[in-house]
Amino acid sequence: MRYLTARKRAEGKGASGTGTEHHWYMTMSAVGLAFIVPVFLFVFGSTIGAPQEAVIATFSRPFPAILTALVTVVGMRHFAKGAQMMIEDYAQGSARKAGIIVAYSISYAVTAVVLYALAKLTLIGFFLGIMAH
Numbered sequence: 256m257r258y259l260t261a262r263k264r265a266e267g268k269g270a271s272g273t274g275t276e277h278h279w280y281m282t283m284s285a286v287g288l289a290f291i292v293p294v295f296l297f298v299f300g301s302t303i304g305a306p307q308e309a310v311i312a313t314f315s316r317p318f319p320a321i322l323t324a325l326v327t328v329v330g331m332r333h334f335a336k337g338a339q340m341m342i343e344d345y346a347q348g349s350a351r352k353a354g355i356i357v358a359y360s361i362s363y364a365v366t367a368v369v370l371y372a373l374a375k376l377t378l379i380g381f382f383l384g385i386m387a388h
Contacts, residue, residue, distance in 0.1 A: 277336065284333040288326070295326045308383075315380025320373055327369040335362035 262275065298319045302310045313319050338358035346354050 277340065281333065281336060281340075284329055284336075287329055288333060291322065291326055291329070295322050298322060311376055311380045311383065314373065314376040315384070320377050323373055324370060327366055327373075331362040331366045335359050338362075 298313070302313050305313075314323065335358055339355050342351055342354040342358060
């Protein structure tokens with residue numbers, strides 16, 4: 256008689272054969288986001304209504320810039336994989352393929368726009384800092 260753990264019974268199950276891996280990724284990214292999103296909201300919220308120079312100064316510092324990039328990348332990957340799971344459950348055929356492509360495209364577009372804006376803010380802050388000294 257063999258002893259199989261719940262994980263061993265689930266390994267390789269599902270249509271794509273990666274259900275367990277997908278579940279663990281979603282669980283770990285959700286836990287990570289649960290810790291970093293409140294910190295990001297505090298940092299981002301402190302800049303709402305602030306003058307442009309204050310916003311640039313805030314996001315030119317390493318911690319807010321790295322935190323923003325991390326929230327964006329992890330959050331958008333979590334969104335894309337979650338949307339993929341939902342689309343796979345409720346759509347079939349070409350609609351499934353198109354939906355997954357749209358979800359990933361939105362995820363990559365949002366990530367690119369945020370990282371571009373963050374890089375631009377950081378560089379503006381860097382150059383303003385050089386000019387001030």
